[in-house]
Amino acid sequence: MNTANAVIEIKHKFERYAEQSIKEYLGSDKLECGDVKELFDTTEIQPLIIVMNESYRSVEANENPEFYSVFLHCVEGGVICVGDFTNKQDAETYEAEVAAKYTH
Numbered sequence: 001m002n003t004a005n006a007v008i009e010i011k012h013k014f015e016r017y018a019e020q021s022i023k024e025y026l027g028s029d030k031l032e033c034g035d036v037k038e039l040f041d042t043t044e045i046q047p048l049i050i051v052m053n054e055s056y057r058s059v060e061a062n063e064n065p066e067f068y069s070v071f072l073h074c075v076e077g078g079v080i081c082v083g084d085f086t087n088k089q090d091a092e093t094y095e096a097e098v099a100a101k102y103t104h
Contacts (some may be wrong), residue, residue, distance in 0.1 A: 005018045013067045014090060018098050019080035022072070025080050037104040040080075042073045045088075072094045072102055 012084040022036060047065030050057050059069075068091035082098055085091040 013084045013086045015084045016082075016094055018070075018072070018102065021080045021082045022102065025074075036102055040072045040103045041075050042103060043077070043099045044071045045069070045091050045095055046071065047088075055102055070098060072098060087097060 026036070046061055046069050047063070047067075048059045049062040049066045050063075059071075066086070068085050068088050069081050070085070071079040071083050072082055075093055081088055083085055083091065083094045085094065
């Protein structure tokens with residue numbers, strides 16, 4: 001099978017992992033030590049697809065997404081993916097929860 005630029009179909013995704021991602025970003029002991037709201041300023045949802053290339057998988061923004069990823073924006077630059085959902089409404093609900101808990 002030729003996998004060049006093949007799209008992988010996502011059947012169901014409901015993954016909430018903000019705390020795990022933040023712990024990996026900060027170091028596991030720092031999440032409990034301070035106010036993480038100082039580190040993140042906004043959230044964002046990206047509609048994505050997974051694409052298989054010759055030797056690796058990648059994700060790309062797409063108008064007809066297979067899933068929606070929720071991201072936290074770091075004040076110092078960059079983003080952290082904190083959740084993946086097949087349903088846009090689930091992503092929006094989780095984005096609001098993440099924004100309330102982790103952004104200033």
